[in-house]
Amino acid sequence: MRRLWPLTVRGTGALILAITCFVMANEFGIAELMYFGILLLAVAGASIASLYLTRRTDVVTRSFTPDVVTVGRTSTVAVRVGVRTAVPTPPGTWHDALPKGLRGRSEGVFPALGSGLRGAERVVDLSYTVTGVKRGVHSIGPLSVRSTDPFGLARRRTLFGERTSVTVAPALIDLPPLTDFAGETGGTLHTTTNQLGQGADNLVARPYIPGDSMRRIHWRATAHRDELMVRQEEQESTPEASVVLDRGVLRWAAEAMQAPGTDPGFEMAVSACVSAVARLVHDGYAVEVLDSDGTVLAERIDGGDMVEVEALLSHFATLTARRDDSLARLTRLFAGVMTGPVILIVGRFDPSDADAIAPVAHHSTLPMVLAVGPLGDALDRAADHGWRVAAIDPDGDLAAAWGNAVGRGVSHVVL
Known part of the structure; x- marks a missing residue:
């Protein structure tokens, strides 16, 4: 809450003393007390003027x-303040307002500044660390500086109104690798590198032929040619994987559709999605990220391209649930094709859902x-x-659940 009273405790005491001097000078006829009271008022007025009239x-x-x-990791915020002041200022304190999506100690000592009458701007560099708490796009600021005059009688709180948007991405968990399943799932980064050397740079996009999998459409070539194009040698050069995030709101809390960071269960799902993508891309898979209705949530990320994984984190910072429930449509996406790992991340999951997606397991080398x-x-x-299965809890260990699902196939314990 902003304080309107401009005087400190010392300044307030000086004002009370001045008033007392005036009263006593009038009662007892002591002129010196009147002069002393005027002096105190002058000093207090000059103190306020030094802060507010510059x-x-x-x-x-x-x-x-x-x-x-x-989310869950720290970042450093560097704040640069350019200040021009007519008179020297004493040191003060600063505080940078943080949104609910960030946590940290954003305050410290603001240094004293010399006179800027010659027109030179003084630059003050401040820094602090923050930890992501809630996914989304938030604003930091305004910066407030509280300063006092050299006598400590008056104070001023200055607000620097500039706000800065900051993107808080979902938590990225380091998951165990799939190296034990190199032969089964289609290859690791080493295998992919060997295949890439045999001609992945020479992939040819050819026109779509009825019967081609829609999942092999080359969207950039399609946009360029204005007709459907598919990757001709895709499966020969790069092992594929698919990560499916079911965003149907009926499987999550209603808040998941309103704003990011509101439903802990959905937040765990988004974190599991980006973590699985990061793991698969690191292991050399070309990964596509889909919704259960077939909507592409992110363009295909080639194996080893961790820069695109970072871009995916930013993109998923604002991801929310959607109204429709379409998990049963998942079987259509993989009908007639054979692919590598298929990672399905879902909220509420009942026995009828398990039966509905049963055919997908036979089209994947590692269904999870x-x-x-x-x-x-x-x-x-x-x-x-x-399917290899695991129950994941918003407060649990995602890496352990992933490792159990990959290693043993079934994990009944909520970790």
Whole structure:
């Protein structure tokens, strides 16, 4: 809350003493007390004037390292303040307002500044660390500086109105690799590198022929040619993987459709999605990210391209749930094709869902279901159909659940 009273405790005491001097000078006829009271008022007035009557121009810029803040990880905020003041100023304190999506100690000592009458702007560099708490796009600021006059009688709180938007990306968890399944799932980064050397740079996009998988469409070539084009040698050069995030709001809390960071279960799902993509891309898979209705959530990311994974994190910072429920349509996306790992991340998951997606397991070399809210024997049924399954909890260990699903096939314990 902004304080309107401009005097400090010392200044307030000086004002009370001045008034007392005036009263006593009038009662007892002591002229010296009158002069002393006037002196105190003059000093207090000069103190206020030194803070409020000086003209100053201020510019605030902020930068982040790294550029994208991630939930659960720290980033450094560098604040640069350009100040021009007519008179020297004593040191003060500063505070940078943080949104609910960030946590940190954003305050410190603001240094004293010399006179700027010659027109030179003084630059003050401040820094602090923040930790991502809530996914989304948030604003930092304004920066406030509280200063006092050299006598400590008056105070002023100056707000530098510039705000800076910061993107808080979903938590990225380091998952165990799939190296134990190189032969089964289509290859690791080493295998992919060998294949890439045999001609991945020479991939040819050819016109679409009825019967071609829609998942092999080359969208850039399609946009360039204005007709459907497919990758002719895609499966021969790069092992594929698909990560499917079911965003149907009926499987999550209603808040998941309103704003990012509101439903812990959906937040775990988004984190699991980007973490799985990062793991697969690091292991050398070309990964596509889909919704359960077939909507492309991110363009295909080639194996080893971690720069695109960073871009995916920023893109998923604002991802929310959608109204429709279409998990049963998943079987159409993989009908008639054989692919590598298929990672399905879902919220509420009941036995009928397990039966509905059963055919997909036979089109993947490593089908996996990560369910935030499994019901009944849904995971057992999915495992019977060939899926590797795990229940993941918003407060649990995603890496352990992933490792159990990959290594043993079934994980009944919510980690």
